[in-house]
Amino acid sequence: MREVRLSDVDDIARGAAILGTGGGGDPYVGKLLAEAAVEKHGPVPVVNIADVPPDAVVVPISSMGAPTVGTEKLPSGREAVTALRALERVMGTRATHLVPIEIGGVNSVIPIAAAAETGLPLVDGDAMGRAFPEAHMVLPTLIGVSCTPMVIVDDKGNTMVLDTVTNQYAERFARAVCTEAGCSVVTADTVLIGKQLRDGLVDGTLSLARKLGRTVRLADEPVASAAALLDGRLLITGKVTDVDRATTGGFARGQARIEGIGAYRGVRMRLSFQNEHLLAERDGEVVTSTPDLICVLDNETGEPVTTEGMRYGNRVAVLGVPCDSRWTTPEGLRLTGPRAFGYDHDYVPITGGTK
Amino acid sequence: MREVRLSDVDDIARGAAILGTGGGGDPYVGKLLAEAAVEKHGPVPVVNIADVPPDAVVVPISSMGAPTVGTEKLPSGREAVTALRALERVMGTRATHLVPIEIGGVNSVIPIAAAAETGLPLVDGDAMGRAFPEAHMVLPTLIGVSCTPMVIVDDKGNTMVLDTVTNQYAERFARAVCTEAGCSVVTADTVLIGKQLRDGLVDGTLSLARKLGRTVRLADEPVASAAALLDGRLLITGKVTDVDRATTGGFARGQARIEGIGAYRGVRMRLSFQNEHLLAERDGEVVTSTPDLICVLDNETGEPVTTEGMRYGNRVAVLGVPCDSRWTTPEGLRLTGPRAFGYDHDYVPITGGTK
Numbered sequence: 181m182r183e184v185r186l187s188d189v190d191d192i193a194r195g196a197a198i199l200g201t202g203g204g205g206d207p208y209v210g211k212l213l214a215e216a217a218v219e220k221h222g223p224v225p226v227v228n229i230a231d232v233p234p235d236a237v238v239v240p241i242s243s244m245g246a247p248t249v250g251t252e253k254l255p256s257g258r259e260a261v262t263a264l265r266a267l268e269r270v271m272g273t274r275a276t277h278l279v280p281i282e283i284g285g286v287n288s289v290i291p292i293a294a295a296a297e298t299g300l301p302l303v304d305g306d307a308m309g310r311a312f313p314e315a316h317m318v319l320p321t322l323i324g325v326s327c328t329p330m331v332i333v334d335d336k337g338n339t340m341v342l343d344t345v346t347n348q349y350a351e352r353f354a355r356a357v358c359t360e361a362g363c364s365v366v367t368a369d370t371v372l373i374g375k376q377l378r379d380g381l382v383d384g385t386l387s388l389a390r391k392l393g394r395t396v397r398l399a400d401e402p403v404a405s406a407a408a409l410l411d412g413r414l415l416i417t418g419k420v421t422d423v424d425r426a427t428t429g430g431f432a433r434g435q436a437r438i439e440g441i442g443a444y445r446g447v448r449m450r451l452s453f454q455n456e457h458l459l460a461e462r463d464g465e466v467v468t469s470t471p472d473l474i475c476v477l478d479n480e481t482g483e484p485v486t487t488e489g490m491r492y493g494n495r496v497a498v499l500g501v502p503c504d505s506r507w508t509t510p511e512g513l514r515l516t517g518p519r520a521f522g523y524d525h526d527y528v529p530i531t532g533g534t535k
Numbered sequence: 536m537r538e539v540r541l542s543d544v545d546d547i548a549r550g551a552a553i554l555g556t557g558g559g560g561d562p563y564v565g566k567l568l569a570e571a572a573v574e575k576h577g578p579v580p581v582v583n584i585a586d587v588p589p590d591a592v593v594v595p596i597s598s599m600g601a602p603t604v605g606t607e608k609l610p611s612g613r614e615a616v617t618a619l620r621a622l623e624r625v626m627g628t629r630a631t632h633l634v635p636i637e638i639g640g641v642n643s644v645i646p647i648a649a650a651a652e653t654g655l656p657l658v659d660g661d662a663m664g665r666a667f668p669e670a671h672m673v674l675p676t677l678i679g680v681s682c683t684p685m686v687i688v689d690d691k692g693n694t695m696v697l698d699t700v701t702n703q704y705a706e707r708f709a710r711a712v713c714t715e716a717g718c719s720v721v722t723a724d725t726v727l728i729g730k731q732l733r734d735g736l737v738d739g740t741l742s743l744a745r746k747l748g749r750t751v752r753l754a755d756e757p758v759a760s761a762a763a764l765l766d767g768r769l770l771i772t773g774k775v776t777d778v779d780r781a782t783t784g785g786f787a788r789g790q791a792r793i794e795g796i797g798a799y800r801g802v803r804m805r806l807s808f809q810n811e812h813l814l815a816e817r818d819g820e821v822v823t824s825t826p827d828l829i830c831v832l833d834n835e836t837g838e839p840v841t842t843e844g845m846r847y848g849n850r851v852a853v854l855g856v857p858c859d860s861r862w863t864t865p866e867g868l869r870l871t872g873p874r875a876f877g878y879d880h881d882y883v884p885i886t887g888g889t890k
Contacts, residue, residue: 266698338704341696343621349693352715360711 204284284311402482413533559639639666757837768888
């Protein structure tokens with residue numbers, strides 16, 4: 181992938197929303213901003229990790245907040261560039277590349293818009309290989325890279341710079357500020373230099389998102405094609421019978437219940453989420469857990485179903501998709517395994533399901 | 536007053552705790568820090584507002600939080616200098632003077648410790664002429680001076696820099712961060728240049744605090760002497776019969792009830808506070824309200840009684856003391872009158888009581 185063209189944005193947003201496991205925010209508004217920016221400024225150059233110079237200054241730009249709020253409280257479009265410029269002032273150096281912090285929903289397209297507006301190239305990767313709800317849940321934490329300085333910008337023009345002693349504190353303070361700002365802010369943080377990208381990013385996820393989004397749009401059997409592309413397992417197809425959702429502590433938290441249809445008649449699934457889907461239990465047994473991906477798709481169209489968009493009656497397919505292998509190391513699981521989210525359960529590899 | 540000597544710190548802390556109207560935090564730990572710093576580095580030079588050069592860079596250093604927490608969660612002593620240095624980096628210039636943001640409790644002595652440690656002189660004044668619970672409730676807000684850049688430092692070494700579009704936003708975000716940090720942080724903010732001091736500060740309040748503290752310590756009738764010095768009115772002497780206090784939203788909020796003794800037998804008073812005492816009602820009628828000062832003293836010793844230290848059975852005298860006249864202008868009342876704290880009451884000048 182050499183560049184993001186106007187026609188790519190929609191596919192990237194769709195694919196990233198699937199990889200975002202229900203979180204990362206509804207990409208719709210972000211997609212419009214990115215499309216407008218690419219239309220105005222032209223295609224965004226994309227660089228492979230292997231081609232980024234070792235001294236490059238690579239800045240992730242993302243939004244933080246509860247997706248339930250993001251659908252109603254719209255970004256102004258200026259925040260990303262404001263955050264980037266403020267971070268550059270704090271660092272005393274200019275960014276050379278931008279990159280998504282996660283390949284999920286709105287956070288896959290915000291960097292496209294920012295790259296188009298600033299003329300900076302985008303690195304083909306992200307810091308999670310999926311979406312996670314908390315700022316410190318990134319591969320850079322595993323290699324000792326600080327999330328701070330972190331710049332936070334809200335829609336009113338308020339700006340905050342955090343400098344914390346751990347990445348967990350960065351998450352805590354950023355979340356407090358985000359909540360006070362109405363659960364929706366844009367951040368620039370977790371700066372990587374070029375030689376850290378191999379260990380600090382998952383390679384090629386922007387390309388993967390585009391390919392996935394295109395596959396779902398064009399395939400005759402979108403769900404099966406998506407599963408094949410992602411090496412995922414189909415855990416159930418069914419009907420959403422209940423969604424219990426609350427926006428608390430700056431997150432959209434809750435559970436959804438699914439009753440199987442077709443070959444899955446009589447099977448019940450419970451999904452637990454905190455912005456992202458984190459646990460999938462089938463008939464009371466955990467069959468996929470964070471950090472592996474739990475992707476919920478519309479059973480007909482393969483379109484991603486977000487945790488905030490899930491409704492009673494949705495016909496969905498749930499895929500279990502293996503995460504980047506660095507997440508299932510002991511250090512990775514300490515940061516993003518089920519217990520990191522308060523679930524009293526160890527990580528279990530994807531169990532059962534069909535290829 | 537030319538300097539703060541070791542022997543002055545205790546009097547300043549006592550006097551400021553009285554002027555702090557029950558808030559500003561228990562000065563005990565701050566006093567020990569200030570005494571240790573003055574003992575180590577020598578007396579702190581004090582400069583009158585009239586003698587500060589017009590281009591001076593005057594930095595208020597203070598703590599923020601709930602006094603109920605401040606009595607248990609102790610500052611490390613490093614936070615003030617850390618905050619000052621971080622603010623200087625953001626401003627791109629060095630501070631020439633320090634000043635208390637409020638003349639209340641711990642915030643009157645933290646700047647003494649910081650001045651001793653940095654060798655900077657202290658300006659004889661403060662930005663309120665009392666204590667108020669919220670960061671934007673300062674005279675600089677009335678003259679259009681921004682509270683930001685505001686540096687916030689916690690006891691773990693986490694640092695945050697706020698840059699907000701209004702001073703109210705600075706308060707909101709700082710309070711959110713403060714609450715997340717455990718309700719106790721140190722801030723450097725609301726920088727004034729020398730020529731703004733006349734309008735942005737209340738003149739001579741450090742000297743006043745020392746004089747008041749000394750008067751209470753030495754006088755035969757401490758309460759009457761304090762009242763005379765402050766041009767205050769005695770509203771009641773009585774016994775605390777009930778204190779209803781909760782630490783919510785980063786503040787110590789509540790009410791206290793007092794039953795009159797001696798000449799005030801049969802009279803009842805209710806005090807409402809949010810860190811500071813804000814409303815005094817005598818037999819159901821408001822007799823003193825913010826921004827005027829409601830000072831609660833031990834009826835025997837004249838020692839200040841803080842809102843977090845007030846207990847059932849305390850014998851107290853309550854004084855109503857006129858505030859700086861800039862607070863009773865329409866703009867001043869909008870910022871610090873009873874309605875600014877959610878009380879459904881207009882400002883009433885001090886009513887009744889005895890000189």
